[in-house]
Structures are given as structure tokens and as C-alpha cells.
Amino acid sequence: RESMALVLLATAWGLAAADIARPLIDIGGGAALRRAHRVGMVGGHGCDFAAGYVFVGGRCQRAQEVGAPPELLDIPGFKFGVATSAFQVEGGTREGGRGASIWDTFQALPGRVENGEDADVACDHFHRWEEDVALLAELGVDYYRMSIAWPRVMPDGYKLNAEGLAFYHRLFDRLQLLGIEPMVTLYHWDLPQVLEDLGGWRNKTLIVPAFANYAKEMFIEFGAKVKRWSTFNEPATFVFIASDLGIHAPGRCSHRERCPEGDSLREPLLITHSVLVAHARAVEQLRKLDTKGGTCEGCLVGMVNCIKYTAPMNESLSADWQAAQWRMESELGIWTDPLYFGDYPASVVEAAGDRLPSFSLEEKRLLKGSTDYFGLNLYTAQFASSRFARPNSADKGVMATSALELEGDLGDFISQYREGEPVGVPGPTGWLFAAPGAMRNTLNWVANRYGRHVEIIVTEAGCAEPLREDGRVLDDQYRIAFTYEYLRAAAQARLLDGVNVTGFVVWSLMDNFEWNSGYTPRFGLVRVEFADGLQRLPKVSFGWFRRLIAQARLAEEQRLSNADELPSLAATAAEPPRAVRVALFVTLALAGVVLLAVRKERRVGSVAGRGTQPQTREPLLSPDLPHQEITAI
Secondary structure, rough: OHHHHHHHHHHHHHHHHHHHHHHHHOOOOOOHHHOOOOOOOOOOOOOOOOOOEEOOOOOOEEEHHHHHHHHHHHHHOOOEEEEEEEEHOOOOOOOOOOOOHHHHHHHOOOOOHHOOOOOOOOOOEEEEHHHHHHHHHHHOEEEEEEEOOOOHOOOOOOOOOOOHHHHHHHHHHHHHOOOOEEEEEEEOOOOHHHHHHHHOHHHHHHHHHHHHHHHHHHHHHHOOOOEEEEEEHHHHHHHHHHHOOOOOOOOOOOOOOOOOOOOOHHHHHHHHHHHHHHHHHHHHHHHHOOOOOOOOOOOOEEEEEEEEEEEEOOOHHHHHHHHHHHHHHHHHHHHHHHHHHHOOOOHHHHHHHHOOOOOOHHHHEEEOOOEEEEEEEEEEEEEEEOOOOOOOOOOOOOOHHHHHHHHHOOOOEOOOOOOOOOOOOOOOOOOOOOOOOHHHHHHHHHHHHHOOOOEEEEEEOOOOOOOOOOOOEEOOHHHHHHHHHHHHHHHHHHHOOOOOOEEEEEEOOOOOOOOHHOOOOOOOOEEOOOOOOOOOEEEHHHHHHHHHHHHHHHHHHHHHHHOOOOOOHHHHHHHHHHHHHHHHHHHHHHHHHHHHHHHHHHHHHOOOOOOOOOOOOOOOOOOOOOOOOOOOO
16 A cells, blocks of 8 residues: 555646646757757658659549548547638628728738739638638638738727627628638738727827727637637737848838838837737736627637747757757747746747736736637748857847848748758748648647647648649649648547647638739639639539548548447547546546555554554565565556
8 A cells, every 4th residue: 555655646747747847848949849859841652743643552643533541431520610811811801891901001012012013802702701601611620810900990090880780780790600610810910900090000109909909809809709819910920020031011010122111130029019918907807708708608719830840950969959949939939938838938028028028917817728629720831050059149129030131140041942942842932831741830839838738739831733724724733632631640649649630721711912022922722803803613622621620520521320339539638627637637536545544554553443452464575586576567
């Protein structure tokens, strides 16, 4: 009993220590990234990826003919979706009482958008939403991930616009009728211009209460119809790409030949702070409304973040592992650590110094635990090689590459090539290499850092298609292979690694306005004829994804119909919630204490019962037999 008691106590305290120490273990250094780095970026099967071939069943096969990855069919309850955003598809920028956004202003500046294109009409979703919802129904998705245009529902940033609200009510009603769950983002980069004129995200005292008020009004207005929200989409993009590089709205940076105003070293960090506090205040509003009978009862909220998974340039060098881990922390952890731990990564704080404002105690309290799920946008990967010891002067702006270029201090060497070989299969866009291994590795990095019980939804993954046109419809085999491999990587993270990934959303439902790239990159499952009446033409990938979803649903129905089936690996893979782990720790600890107490009583001869004398116990090891090895289980 004494031995068993010690085992129980050791197990209990081990569980508790691991639970407490996890955030500390996984913060900093290259060790955390090593634990997450399960596979290479691209499988070495040698199949013709560009032609749509993947390696299945021991040979190269066309993903279009295979259908769903076999691993995916073993996951119960997995959900599928497609995504768009308001500014990229809606159009109607001067209709329905909508106000101007920073992107309306930015796209009008010469040279800011490729070919001088704009989103004034875009896909005309504002008028053709019924046609687009019918495509969603035909596809059979569980989720439609979309955003609300802040300037459409609040043209001046504050006052509600009835026409704008009515548009979204009609859309949500139709989705609800068809059994499609809207996954709604509050901010997908279209800040009302009137707020930007007053300092926008740089002005914390203005923007935090303005965003919290906007969020509260949306939760009240649509909370009965929308149960899964995200506050922001890819803040790293709209903060650093817009206010460091200056190539997204509002177009601020330190390069004066590119931006008339801005400070790439300081403004992005000030905006980062404002965005995170605004998120916390918005979630605070949602929690107040998420009560029995409340207008947002049962609502879930998160933040959607993006990352280029970073691998070491030289896997034999610890410094390169540290450089890669730094990129993961400074590009992703800077946004997600506050949501789980209440503060920035220690490495970021040390590097940025006083350029990054500190959170108040109240802000830390509101931030910690301010997310119900982890939204991950993952497209591609990169390599990092260390050139200096950490922290170094090049880290001081965190991601301030524009300012550092001016100073001539580039920091770590970042590239999508290693010894002449790309990080993944090249695609038509210069930055987007197909690297499905990045998906599995990133999911593991997130789960290791924040807990394997954390629900993760892949909220975006997708690619543009090389232009191989057959008539007016693209036979997009590359996209099919890309989506197949990324889905398979997510399924492997769930089944093999125990990561609690529950859904996968493809970017995008249809070709749309791709920000400063205009309409050249086509990411859609549906082709939009921008030069010919905006006709919608489902691509080959649309039909493939529809069949994949149906295949997964059939597998789910067969699972449910088998009442005698044992729980699958996928159902048991995710780590139990913290409350369950705490209960297990307490139970084991109490059991150990009780056993030790009983042992102590018997040692002093105090035996409970009817006055019986202590009984002689047989020894664990017989003196007449050779030594027996005891294995603790």
C-alpha cells in the first residue's frame, strides 16, 4: 500500500506540475518547435502535384478520383466550410447607407492595387447573395465563414444603419433555413474611414470603446442567429502589412517613397496593443449577453490568426531552431499568448522593450481566457536562419521589416528556399508554396503551447490556381491536390497526434477582390466572370469538395448507426478539459493520502473493526524464490 500510495501521489503531482508548467515549458527557445516539428513540408512521394496527383494507397492517384483522405473518414463530427469577407465580395459600396472604409480610400490611390482595380462592385454579393447562398447549399457545407462590414452597419462608426442590418438579417435567415451555420468575423480590415481620420487603431482611447460598442450592438442584433463569432481576422496582416510595409490600407510605413506617413518601428506595436485590448473588451460584452435568455445565449467567440509555419534553415543548428521559434512567437504568439496567458510572449516583450505598451492588470484579467476556440489560417511555410544572438537589435520592432531595411539591420535570414530547394510546391502566387506538412506542424505547435484540449478550427486554407483554362471553366487539379493534402495533414494531426482540430474552412467560396493584388489571383471554388456579367461557374474543385463532404457525412452516419462501436481514436485523442484533469489529480492525491494513513495506523497496531489483532501479511517477495521484478503501471 505504501508503494502504491507513493505511486499515486507521484502521478497526481506529476499531472499537476505538467499542467502548471506547460505554458512555461513551451515558451521560448527552439525546444518547443522541435516538439511540434513532426514532418517535412512536402511528402517525398514524387507525384505530380501540379496535375492533381497525391500519394494514396501506395501509389500516385488523382485526388479528384480519390475523394476524401482516408484519415478524414475516421474523425467523428468533423465540419467543413468555405469563406469570404465583406469587402472582397459584397460590392454595393455606395448603396444601402454604407459609409466609406479605409479600403475604399486606399484602392483609389494610384498604384496601390494591381491594374488599378477596385472592389466597388466586386462579386456583387450585396445584390446576388441568394445565388451565392444557393451555391453554399449545393456544396453541403456546415459553416459559411463571412464578415460584417462595419461601415455598412455603422457608417460613422457608431450609429446603426437599418438598411445595413436588414441585409445581414436576410442573409442569416436564409442560412438558418438551409441549416448552414454562419461563422461571423466582426473585423476583416474595413475600418470606417471616419474613425481612421481620428487616428484609427493608433488611437487606443478612441478605437477600443468604439469597437467594443460595435461588437456589443452586433451581438445584440444578431446573437440569436449567429452563435460562432471571431473578433478579428488575421490582425498580423492588417497591422504589419498595412502599417509596417504599407501595402494594405491605410498604407502607413517608414518608406517615404511608398508612404507619406507612418512609423514602421513603433506604430505596428501600438496598434497590436489596441487590437488586443479591443478584443478583450468585445468579449467582455459578449459574456454579459451570454446568459440564460440573453441575446447572445450560447455564443462562442475567438480570434482568427495566420502564420507562415517557420522551420529551421539548418536542422542541426540550435540557433536556427531558436530563430524559427522566434518567428512563431513574434508572428503568432504575440496575438495568441495574451488570449490564453494574459500577456505577450516573454521573448517579444524583451525584444520590443518600451515600444510595446504593457497591459494593465485589468486588461490582463480580461484577456486571459478570452477565446472559446483557436481560429487558424495556414497557407504556406518558410525557413529561418540565425545571424545574431538573441535578443538582437533586429528583433526590436518584432516584425518591423520596413524600418529595419532603412536601418540596414535585417536580423535573421528568412527565405522560402533552402539550398536552392523551395519550401513547398510552387504555385501561381509568388509567396504561396504548397507545404502541407506546415499544417500538421503548426497544429501541433498550437496544441503544445495552449493545451491539447483547445478546440482548433482551420478557418482558412486555399490557393490560387495556375491558369489552365478549358473554355470558361478552370479544371483546377492543383487546387484539389492542395486542399486534399492540407485536409489530410489536419486529419493526421487529429488522429495521430491528438490535436483537437474540429473543422476545416476553404478559402474561398468564389474568386474575389484579393486586396492589393486585385482580381488576378483566383482562390475560389467558383469562378466569377468579372468581365462578363459576374456569372458564377463552379470549378472542378467545387464538385470534388461537394463529394468529399458527402463522403464524410456518409461515414458519420455509418458510425452512428453502429451502436456497438467502440469510441474511435479521434473521439478520445484530444486531451480532457482542465477541470477533468484537476479532478483526476485530486482523486489520485486523496487515494494516496488514504493509503498512507491506513499504512501508518497498521504500523502502530491500531486496527479498526471488532478488536481483532493485526493479521500477518505475506511478503510481496517470497524468500524462497528468485528476485521478482515488479513493474509499475
